[in-house]
Amino acid sequence: MSELLTYNEEFLKSQNGYWTAKEICQQPRIWREAAANVDSKRSELDAWLTPILAQANLRIILTGAGTSAYVGEAIAPHLSQQSGRLFEAVSTTDIVSNAPQYLLKTIPTLLISYGRSGNSPESVAAVKLAEQVVDNCYHLVITCNPEGDLATNAEQQDNAFSLLMPEGTLDQSFAMTSSFTSMLVSTVAIFAPQTEQLEIAAQWAENFLDKNVDALKEQAKQPTQRLVFLGAGNLQGIAREAALKVLELTAGQVLSYFESPLGFRHGPKSLMDASTEVVFFSSSDSYTKLYDQDLLAELHRDDQALAITTLTKASFNHAEDIADVWAGLPYILYCQILAFFKSMQANITPDNPCPTGEVNRVVQGVTLYPLEMH
Structure with missing residues (x-):
């Protein structure tokens, strides 16, 4: 019987997690x-x-x-x-x-x-x-x-x-x-097509799916109450999407936050405690990386986090760098899987994490008003 993310398909269907x-x-x-x-x-x-x-x-x-x-x-x-x-x-x-x-x-x-x-x-x-x-x-x-x-x-x-x-x-x-x-x-x-870069990104993701999913499943068992995603430039958009995936798939049981590495010091760092897990999206840009490394060193010195994971090419068993816009693809795949495991472990149904309907697959309840131009 075939498996998806370490679970057999029949079990996933019974848990309403197959499609995710x-x-x-x-x-x-x-x-x-x-x-x-x-x-x-x-x-x-x-x-x-x-x-x-x-x-x-x-x-x-x-x-x-x-x-x-x-x-x-x-x-x-x-x-x-x-x-x-x-x-x-x-x-x-x-x-x-x-x-x-x-x-x-x-x-x-x-x-x-x-x-x-x-x-x-x-x-x-x-x-x-x-x-x-x-x-x-x-x-x-x-x-x-x-x-x-x-x-x-x-x-x-x-x-x-x-x-x-x-x-x-x-x-x-x-x-x-x-x-x-x-x-x-x-x-x-x-x-801005870059066929070779896209292919490497796909290979990063395939490598992860082949070799690293079990380890991430174990990591997801940590008693995380807050998940912080940090990324600069294009990767801040990926961090924002990662935070939303965790919030959605855990039905809000795990609170999530996103920010740029430099922006994190300006107040948001206050949320760090022993229940906070950080996922850091490493940039391939040599200049941006200087700021990444500074904050990472600071977070490790502070020693407040439950866990700090830094995603790099090595996390995906690959030796070639790619631009951040392409690295964002395997990075978000990692975060989707993490959110999926958090959802399964909390006995939430990933395919429909809010069955009572407060949040819907296609947004409902929006009243649209005519705009009068002056």
Whole structure:
């Protein structure tokens, strides 16, 4: 009988954890498929994007809600650096509640919208608000659901392009895993492709799944009450997503926090105690690494944490460095697995950690109000 994350599939199904485990483990394959999918659509994408990107004062906003918002946070610094254009991550939840503060009427804007289902109320509303507020607006929709509102609406607009993620990324589980990383890979593949780096990232993840899952399962048995994720630059977006995965999959039983290594000293470090576990995302950038090492040394000197784990290439049994935007893929896989084990050990059902419905797979209960422009 086949296993996923050390558990046999029948047991996982009985514990309502099968889909979460399956969708975590399939990611290295999904990453390759997502990049290949972009390559297959390259001529269509280029034909649509080229005249838009030719506008000198074009603004590019990466947007989504929750995990979908963190896609943008995890790649915006890298895309800006690689392309020489400014990519901004602004959540749909911010746009919907404060559209005139985030959208500028006279500046041409490419809104890149992420959505697993494409049906979140804020996702659809943000597109409509951008149309209302911005004189010259374009929409690149990156979604896992061909039948979602984001995708179907985009197909009816001349100023929109819908890119669907590979089959299997419309997660059946509550928590976004494959959907998050596939949308991340696809966007980087569009604007700053690095096929060799992506392949190494997939190999890091496969190595971990083959050799390190048992050890992480043991580590997850620690009596952690707080989990802190630290990462700089692009890795801060990954840290934010990691913190959300722990919070979601443990139904809030393990409190989580994220910050940059430098930012952690400015107050948040107060939360450190003997029940706090730290996961530190090491940067491959030689300059950034200087600040990483300073804080790590400080945390070890303080000797307050229950445990400190530093993720590096060695954690994934690999000798080659990759840029942080790509290292973020195996890093988040590690954190998804950690959150999954914490969930199983707390007898929470990972596929539906909140069965009473206070939190839903697709957000509910949002009232949308018309925006009156003055």
